[in-house]
Amino acid sequence: MPSLASLSDPKSYHILTYGTLLGSNIFQTFLNGPLAFKVLPRPQFSTLQTAIFPPYFTFQTALPLVLAATWPGEQLAGIGGAALRQNAGPRGLLEGDNVWVAMIPIVTMFGTSLLNLLVLGPATTRVMKERKHQETRDGKKYYDPGPKSPEMQRLNSSFGVLHGASSLANVIGLVAMLYYGFVLADKL
Numbered sequence: 001m002p003s004l005a006s007l008s009d010p011k012s013y014h015i016l017t018y019g020t021l022l023g024s025n026i027f028q029t030f031l032n033g034p035l036a037f038k039v040l041p042r043p044q045f046s047t048l049q050t051a052i053f054p055p056y057f058t059f060q061t062a063l064p065l066v067l068a069a070t071w072p073g074e075q076l077a078g079i080g081g082a083a084l085r086q087n088a089g090p091r092g093l094l095e096g097d098n099v100w101v102a103m104i105p106i107v108t109m110f111g112t113s114l115l116n117l118l119v120l121g122p123a124t125t126r127v128m129k130e131r132k133h134q135e136t137r138d139g140k141k142y143y144d145p146g147p148k149s150p151e152m153q154r155l156n157s158s159f160g161v162l163h164g165a166s167s168l169a170n171v172i173g174l175v176a177m178l179y180y181g182f183v184l185a186d187k188l
Contacts, residue, residue, distance in 0.1 A: 010088065014070035018184060021063040021109070022177045028056055029170060042143060050125055057117035060173065064110035067180075068093060071102060072187055102187075105180040112173035120166040127162060131155045 006012045032052075036045055073088030087095040093103040131142050131152070138149050142156055 010070040011072045014067060014072055015184075017063050017066045017070065018177075018181065021060065021067070022181065024056070024059060025170070025174050025177060028052070029174065042141075046128055050128065053121050053125075054117070057113055057121055060113035061110060061117050064106045064113070067106050067109075068103075071098075072184075073098075074187065101183045102180065105176040105183065108176035109173045109180070112169040112176070115169050116166050120162055120169060124159065124162040124166055127155055127159045131159060 033049070036048055040048065068090050071087075071089055071092050073092040087098060092098060093106070134149070134152050134155055135141055138152055140146070142148070142152055148156065
């Protein structure tokens with residue numbers, strides 16, 4: 001049973017934050033998104049993703065900040081269940097090797113999610129809405145077979161580029177999370 005001291009220990013929150021960050025990314029990337037794509041009609045899938053992504057990217061942007069704030073640093077000694085640590089917290093990320101092994105992965109997680117939250121996500125949603133209006137003008141869905149209008153071809157191409165960039169940013173963030181997991185295991 002954990003001691004009450006663990007409730008005030010930033011390490012506890014660091015581990016819980018890391019687990020939440022990694023778990024939510026893996027769940028959304030490999031389970032929720034692909035499964036919803038398979039079982040929902042395209043319009044409903046688009047509606048779902050449009051609703052999920054802003055809070056998801058906000059969550060994925062905020063949690064690396066909590067990781068930085070609760071960075072455990074290095075344990076110097078442990079006496080009677082209490083540990084003496086150095087270079088803990090955000091300032092500790094700037095000390096020695098911590099810049100390379102911890103700060104850069106945390107900044108990468110933060111940056112890729114912020115990029116998706118502020119730039120790629122809204123741009124992708126905007127193109128999706130434009131594509132919906134173009135479907136009305138063309139009288140056919142963007143995914144219907146047959147020739148597409150030049151404007152629909154342009155919108156489909158733009159969507160593909162934005163969606164690909166967003167997915168790439170998400171995977172880069174995931175790789176940083178996985179790498180950081182090994183760093184964290186070594187520190188605790």
